[in-house]
Amino acid sequence: MLPLPAGEFQAYLFDCDGTIVDSMPQHYAAWQQTLDEWGYALSEELFYAWAGRPNADIIAELNQRHGLTMPLAEVVARREALFHELLPTATGIPGVLAHIDDAHGRIPFAVVSGSTRPAVTASLDALGILDRFDVLVCAGDYTRAKPDPEPFLRAAELLGVPPQDCLVFEDADLGIAAAEAAGMAVVRVPQPRRG
Template sequence: MPAAVIFDMDGLIFDTETLYQQAFLAAARRGGHDLPATVIQGAIGVPWAQSRSVILAHAGPDFPIDSYFALMVSHFDLLAATELRLKPGVVELLDLLDALAMPRCIATSSGHETVRSHLLAHGLVDRFHAVVGHGDYATGKPSPDPFLMAAHRLGVAPAACLALEDSHNGVRSASAAGMMTLMVPDLLQPTPEIRSLCTGVVSDLHEVCALILAASVADVTE
């Protein structure tokens, strides 16, 4: 039974990864850039510095990366304003954690302004006890820093935290922090390496609810 739950945000709480993919592709078309979908997928769900490296490694050092990113962000903001959706089971899981009085935190590569905007759009600002975002840690995922900071903010030992992640680097980060880790796949499916780092792989957050509820019942009966 975990003592706290640490959530990733993009692709885990919000269905943003598909929106980012659309925004990256739209910016490429708008700028007349030849960026394959595989390159774009490698630039999603990672810190900006890593996204830059992925794109520049394919397109070369002369690629206008700053203007491209500005155009991508503009496209993403337009999409998010009307198409930002919650992933299945988010509200139900938060309700269960409330009932169990279990603290929770977001650990994300996104900035605080973006996190707050997304949470406000769905009335979730007060449903998390803390947010760890870009700028709160020395090194981003797959480093354990974001998850270690989240555990610190909640005052819970990392080993007592359950981390929920959809990305490979997120799983690596949470596992390196010593947390129980469940992968909830979004755009990426688990590889053998990722499965070896996970406590389990589940289909959605409804399944996470069922696991936590079962653990809480077992904890009481013992």
């Protein structure tokens, strides 16, 4: 199991992709295939730097940076469809799943993700753990994405737990920055593989 910081926590907040589910390779492959259809090659470095950002934000940023005209809704839908095709090959992150198994039923859990609700529920359902989470905060449930603290603060509010009593499990720098800005303790989840 991953070591936890000292303290008595009243809630665990988890990022999903790369934290609970080792789905980053599937996300990257879906992005590569989708953007290739629009003549853009997404580097692995940029993909990981933007981990945790909502899909629509990424597409809008690529359009702006590179003078592209990708239609947001169409590209998001295509990327989501490709991700769902690849999802069965994803696995859980053992060190995080051990904490979920250990603490389930004792303290409430939330997922705080930059992914869409259908992608998050499909990922958790694929691992058979969707029913363990009291709250899901996904893209569209907040105005400002990570690294803004709003997504984590929203989850704490929905769980009825003060931010300082929440422990966040997160793999991405943007998410860690968001959790720290929310005044929450953080466990950095090492990425199982990159490349």
